[in-house]
Amino acid sequence: MILDFGGVLTTRMRLNGEAFERSEGLPPDTYFRALGEHPDGIAVYAALEVGEATQEDWNRVIGGILGIDPTDLMRRALANLRPEPRIVAAAQRAREAGIKLAMLSNSFGIEPYNPYEALGMYEDFFDAVVLSELEGVRKPSPRIYQRVLEELDLAGHECVFVDGRLANLPPAEALGIRTVHHTTDPAATAAVLDALLQDRGST
Template sequence: MTYRGLILDFGGVLTIRMRLNGEAFERSEGLAPGAYTHALNEHPDGVAIYKALEIGEATQEQWNQVIGGILRIDPTDLMRRALANLHLEPLMVEAARRTRAAGIKVAMLSNSFGLSPFNPYEALGMWDGEWDAIVLSEQLGVRKPDPAIYQHTLEQLQLAGDECVFVDDHAVNLPPAEALGIRTIHHTDATVTVAQLDALLERTMPAA
């Protein structure tokens, strides 16, 4: 199979693991280990505000206020502080660039962190010029794993599902892509993922 498109998640794929960033944030704010993860993934108000942010029904500043309140810390510019230790994963970024240089279309597909007042994509240099398509959940009003966001990404690339590979670090986000015929990779380690991509795209990837 010759693939013509590569779709990459942002946080945890093109960047270091989100868990590592969260742990660094907890240390910088003097929080108990696991407090930030609990606020985002287990506290009802935290879960609700993050979902609303991702689909554009809440602003980043509203997220700052709610999460700051749960954690009992200053909410000022909280998203920027929370992502201050999020860095790019060089192996994945280079793989994306090599893939695009080989003539394969490359898209970034992300459940959004919000874009204002802090744009994490722009801050890390992953904005216009690097992609054939950028799909952010807040701009569509749907988030992964809603099938509509994968279909929209295919339309932006002007490719069929069976022409594309999708990489995400959350297993729950893979089945809806697979249902559209997209080949999926569950990302757990950059070295492993890059090797898988090289194997899948070897017909069109140039030598490193």
Template structure:
């Protein structure tokens, strides 16, 4: 198989791990361990506002206010503080650059964190260096909906079997696979790069 496209998630793939970022945020805000993750994943209002933010039904300020209230902390510019410890994942960024140099089209596909007042993609320099940037907030649909993968393929002007998709959430992979996309479940940056090298004819070698 000759691959012509590479699609990568943002948080936790192109960046350092989201869980480590969240743990650092909890520590910086004086929260109990696990409190932030519980607010996002277990609290009904937290789950709702995050889902709405991802598809543009809620603003980042709505998220700031809701999550701040759940956690009992100052909501001012909360998303910026919550993502303050994210950094570009160097070995993945290097792999992206090598792939593009080799003529492979590269897309970033992200369930959005919102763009205002804090734009994490711009903050980490992630709006350049890609052939396509697909953000769920702007599309009105989020992973794992099949539609957002179809839009990413259309933006790259490629078919599913021509592409590889990397995501750290296993539930996001089956809809991509159903379109013929080869998937990698990202758990370790070095292992992901090893798999990419093998799939993309060892273009990084």
């Protein structure tokens, strides 16, 4: 079982971002536009994800776009993110049934703030952790999915991959990995994972 981090293993990224905007006194959607529309914001995030920029570079650039203090900005920006209990519980049930678990994340950076450790989801919870920053490649590149399979020592048809972005699913499917598109309903995704686990147990 291969799980994305932000918005799958955690609560919704949108809600986290909205809470960040309120805490910083920013107008609605300002943060999201900085990440997804401003060319400098888009560029620094893409560079961070593949290890070509540091988290402190991201802090400086995004802080500058928003006109706020960049100090430890990633920590502040993710301060309202929490583990999603229903997905985490489904992952724990899978592991108890002998299923290997992997986390595959386009990285938020790990220094000076490591969100994976902060939320208690790092090596101890998974059989494999693949972060784009450390691999030099990000989803949806086929190379990063192949890397997860290598780390798990499994073939594609033996795995299921859960991600909140539709664009990230086809490259996994091309490797034979079954995919689940996670939307805004973690209970529904957990139910799908439990059903897959039950099907496996009955075969």
